[in-house]
Amino acid sequence: MEIAAAAALGKFIGAGLACIGMGGSAMGVGNVAGNFLAGALRNPSAAAGQTATLFIGIAFA
Structure with missing residues (x-):
């Protein structure tokens, strides 16, 4: 896997985890x-x- 592709994949995984946190x-x-x-x-x-x-x-939630 190329470094640029791995970086893009990491960005998408991070965005998905952030969306899970927003749902919580x-x-x-x-x-x-x-x-x-x-x-x-x-x-x-x-x-x-x-x-x-x-x-x-x-506000605290």
Whole structure:
């Protein structure tokens, strides 16, 4: 295998692994938002006070 071909192959493998990582973080953000909505539906009066916590949780996910 030529060096240029191996370098191109490494780039594609790295991009694929990065996409897998993005999928994992997307599932984490969905989990955070879904749990917030479940809690907001249980107790709508407390939902307004938890919105800032939701955004902090999404930022860290």
